[in-house]
Amino acid sequence: MQSQGKVLIVDDEISIRRALHSSLQGMGFTVEDASTGEAAVDLVRQAEYDVLLLDINMPGMGGIRACREIRKSLPRLGILMLTVRDSEEDKVAALDAGADDYITKPFHVRELAARIRAAVRRSCASAVEPNAVIRIGNIELDPARRLVRKGGEPVHLTPKEYDLLHDLMAHAGLPLTHARLLRAVWGPEYGGELEYLRTFVRQLRKKIEDDPAEPAYLLTDSHIGYRFAEAKPVTVEENA
Amino acid sequence: MDGKIEVVTGAAAESTVADKAKLRADFRRAARAALGIGRGCVGGLAAVALVTFCAFRLHLNLSTTGSLYFLIVVMVAVIEGFWEASVTSFVAVNCLNYFFVPPVLTWRVSNPQDWVALATFEITALTVSRLSTRVQAQTRAEARQRMEIEKLYQLSRRILLLDRRRTIGPQVVALIQEIFHTESAALFDATLARLDSTGSRADDLEHLARDAYFQDAALQGKSGHASAQVLRLGSRPVGALALCGSEVGRLTMASIASLAAVALERARSFETESRAEAARQTEQLRTAVLDSLAHAFKTPLTALRTASSGLLEAGRLSGDDLEMAALIDERAEHLNRLTTELLQMAKIDAAEVRLRQERISVLTLIEDAVETNRERLHGRRIEVSDIAPHLDVWGDRQLLGTVLEQFIDNASKYSTPGSPISVVAEENLGEIVIAVHNDGPPIRAADRERIFERFYRAEESRYRAPGTGLGLSIARKAAEAHGGRTWVISEEGAGTTFFFALPRGARAEIRRQSGAVAGQGTDR
Helix, strand or coil: CCCCCEEEEECCCHHHHHHHHHHHHHCCCEEEEECCHHHHHHHHHHCCCCEEEEECCCCCCCHHHHHHHHHHHCCCCEEEEEECCCCHHHHHHHHHCCCCEEEECCCCHHHHHHHHHHHHHHHHHCCCCCCCCEEECCEEEECCCCEEEECCEECCCCHHHHHHHHHHHHCCCCCEEHHHHHHHHHCCCCCCCHHHHHHHHHHHHHHHCCCCCCCCCEEEECCCEEEECCCCCCCHHHHC | CHHHHHHHHHHHHHHHHHHHHHHHHHHHHHHHHHHHHHHHHHHHHHHHHHHHHHHHHHCCCHHHHHHHHHHHHHHHHHHCCHHHHHHHHHHHHHHHHHHHCCCCCCCCCCCHHHHHHHHHHHHHHHHHHHHHHHHHHHHHHHHHHHHHHHHHHHHHHHHHCCCCCCCHHHHHHHHHHHHHCCCEEEEEECCCCEEEEEECCHHHHHHHHHHHHHHCCCEECCCCCCEEEEEEECCEEEEEEEEECCCCCHHHHHHHHHHHHHHHHHHHHHHHHHHHHHHHHHHHHHHHHHHHHHHHHHHHHHHHHHHHHHHHHHCCCCHHHHHHHHHHHHHHHHHHHHHHHHHHHHHHHHHCCCCCEEEEEHHHHHHHHHHHHHHHHCCCCEEECCCCCCCEEEEEHHHHHHHHHHHHHHHHHHCCCCCCEEEEEEEECCEEEEEEEECCCCCCHHHCCHHHCCCCCCCCHHHHCCCCCCHHHHHHHHHHCCCCEEEEEEECCCEEEEEEEEECCCCCCCCCCCHHHHCCCCCC
């Protein structure tokens, strides 16, 4: 079977490393593991990985610091944080440290595999031309012409709405924190104006969702931020 | 209170005895004063005698002798006081008359000018004596005042240095006795209903201090220099102080009382501070224990769940093996949910100590709860009614979210498949009321209150949907921690509605007694 990607598991608990190792290998991933943040920093320098599964709570360096350290030298590596506490602060801290996504322990392996695949796709997509047209479901965004179509029909967006949608679609499948979105779209002096962001998301949903009350694309990660639904195996052409 | 009753009932009987005692004391005081004047005169009279003898033998004239007498009277006034100087001047004027005013050695005065000289001598002597005594008294009073101020300063400084970990009362009375050299001192601390005293007349003073507090007035003791003063902070009486055996001025007494009141207040605030600190430490400990418990349970659960779901995903199992792996996976997930909810419950208990309160828009609260539950809705639609954007509440975002999440989760579990769930919020009589409605079979009347109890699950629901029996009790506890309430209305054909009411606008009072509101919100 062709490998779905090379994964490095970093967790201080041997039982979790063993279970993850066997399960992910069984699902077609190439797997290696490490027990500390320090070991992970060393390993990623020596070998190339697609995705890093990094536990937040580890003795020594800890997951967040390891993530920040690794992100400095490897901006494209997919990093997925594992957290045992269902704490929003931890998740936001992980995303701020440069992680692509997080998953709360315990999890179903299928969900983990889906997140890993999304991270792999992102690390590959980053290499692609930044002005390439993004198609997800029946939404199409053309960065070169700043144009958005839904089911082939142009959608009129304000410049801020467009910037917000572009940022979300460019990172489809991954959570973007409120603060990150505010800074990216409105400027570095923003970060705490949640109601502002919520209003724009509501407007955007009215324009791109079939049913704004049941969003299929622009999803909320409660208390964390928003994520654009992952690319589905339907193309614009098929849908049209 | 006993002391007060005793004072009132015994007052009449004691009054005559007290009058006699007062009379005797006055007499003794007068006798003591007379004796003192007598002793003070001895020196002056001896000097007058000496001057008379010398002047008579040396044949000094009237004016020279008069000057010498005058000098003696002034010195007596400076050294002993006015009364002693008056006696001396009276004797001197008579000596002057008898020995030096012609005709000598008779009491008669032949020349009227000599009458004028004698009268002038007596009046001048008395006036100068009076003036010098007054200056003397003023100087003494100033010295005493200076000393009392120094003592007060010393008291205030040492009150700041009292050991606040030990009871403050005994320390304060010991300090006052030491600095003001009182015979006894007593302090009544009204907050603790505690009496502390020191010295030989401690018992009498304790009564006096307590009576002063209950009568809310400064009192004088029946004998000696005993007096009591009410201790006040602002206008609020906080106790009383009684002192005896030292001449402490009224102003100084008031200042000592103020300092004692400040000492009591400081001790009280230190105690409150210590209690808050202890509560904070307890909470910190509880958080640490909860965190390590979460870690201790969730780590093996993660390994278990990863292994079981990994087995299922690998797709190599079939028949009984597949079923057993699925069973392990399902039960591991149930155990995980149970652990999460137990930890959540423990956290809410901890939140009774401290809530992270902020202003939250009701619309946002509902939207977040809907998003969190979206995966568990199994295709059911959630209809959120138009909610006024200005509706907001004060509270802990996470805890309030928990209430709604539990209601929505409950509605999605027990509603008719495919039927919508509706959420409504409005202001009603100063409360924000949020209602989550679903269609489906009603909850039995007997169960409507019990479903909010920990681990209680209604008979028919045990088999209909998975659950731990903790969700609704968590919701109720979270609501009550904000001074809010929860209840349910359920009828055949009309579906089931869970309600959640929160006081509007103000920061919620944290309710420690969760039972206090538990009964109010039940279904009618």
